[in-house]
Amino acid sequence: MDSTRAPAGSPDAQISPGKSIAYWSSHPPTVNSMLGGYPQISRTDLRGSAAFWAKLLRQHPPSAPSPMISVDCGAGIGRVTAGFLSDISSIVDVVEPVESFAKETGKQKLEGQGTIGEVFVKGIEDWTPEMGKYDLIWNQWCTLYLTDKHLVDYLKRCRDAIKRPDGWIIVKENTTKDIRDGHDGKDVYDEDDSSVTRTNEKLLDIFRDAGLTIVANEIQKGFPKGLGLYPVRMYALRPEANKK
Numbered sequence: 001m002d003s004t005r006a007p008a009g010s011p012d013a014q015i016s017p018g019k020s021i022a023y024w025s026s027h028p029p030t031v032n033s034m035l036g037g038y039p040q041i042s043r044t045d046l047r048g049s050a051a052f053w054a055k056l057l058r059q060h061p062p063s064a065p066s067p068m069i070s071v072d073c074g075a076g077i078g079r080v081t082a083g084f085l086s087d088i089s090s091i092v093d094v095v096e097p098v099e100s101f102a103k104e105t106g107k108q109k110l111e112g113q114g115t116i117g118e119v120f121v122k123g124i125e126d127w128t129p130e131m132g133k134y135d136l137i138w139n140q141w142c143t144l145y146l147t148d149k150h151l152v153d154y155l156k157r158c159r160d161a162i163k164r165p166d167g168w169i170i171v172k173e174n175t176t177k178d179i180r181d182g183h184d185g186k187d188v189y190d191e192d193d194s195s196v197t198r199t200n201e202k203l204l205d206i207f208r209d210a211g212l213t214i215v216a217n218e219i220q221k222g223f224p225k226g227l228g229l230y231p232v233r234m235y236a237l238r239p240e241a242n243k244k
């Protein structure tokens with residue numbers, strides 16, 4: 001049996017990377033596309049990320065100040081690179097499987113002083129980051145395209161790719177609505193873009209399986225309720241103390 005296949009019947013067994021790429025390739029390279037038709041949430045999203053990051057650094061100050069090398073994974077057209085990561089980094093690498101989006105990242109007006117470094121045109125399931133290269137690996141709205149197994153394997157590679165001891169892996173992702181809100185507490189497959197929105201609990205299990213400690217876990221606030229969006233969570237992750 002192929003160990004990378006999801007168990008039959010599980011929502012992630014339906015994931016098809018080809019279908020996800022076809023979905024995204026049919027969209028124009030705009031903020032509107034990146035945000036599913038809600039470009040108005042971009043500012044709130046970027047501010048939420050900046051506030052989460054600032055709080056993390058206040059609570060866990062770096063042992064020595066140094067220029068930050070970041071990577072924006074599933075970067076799309078570089079919305080997060082331009083509007084946030086370039087502000088806190090000296091170099092931002094980019095990983096994005098849709099070539100037209102990846103090319104667009106180079107055309108963005110970056111808000112901060114940072115510059116774009118390497119651009120990897122591939123899915124994160126196929127990307128092996130350089131060992132010990134990154135201070136920050138930012139994954140926003142892209143882990144939902146991976147099966148559970150591929151996601152654990154990917155996060156293990158990220159674990160090896162962050163600088164010790166100060167590096168961070170951040171996952172900012174949709175999660176399913178809470179069971180207390182009348183939802184069934186299960187992962188949800190979406191056939192439009194062939195993605196799986198996971199429960200908070202499932203993501204926490206995946207992070208632990210990858211040998212990561214969950215240092216912070218917060219819900220992004222401020223998205224208009226009327227849009228009916230999934231709750232978006234920001235997770236700050238670090239290698240478990242005993243994992244090399």
Ligand SMILES: C[S@@+](CC[C@H](N)C(=O)[O-])C[C@H]1O[C@@H](n2cnc3c(N)ncnc32)[C@H](O)[C@@H]1O
Nearest residue numbers: 024034074075076079098123124140141142145
């Ligand atoms: C909702 S957009 C988010 C883009 C960006 N992170 C942002 O917040 O603006 C999802 C992005 O994930 C990319 N994507 C799809 N499958 C992927 C994969 N296997 N690995 C990495 N990115 C993927 C899509 O091409 C698209 O650019």
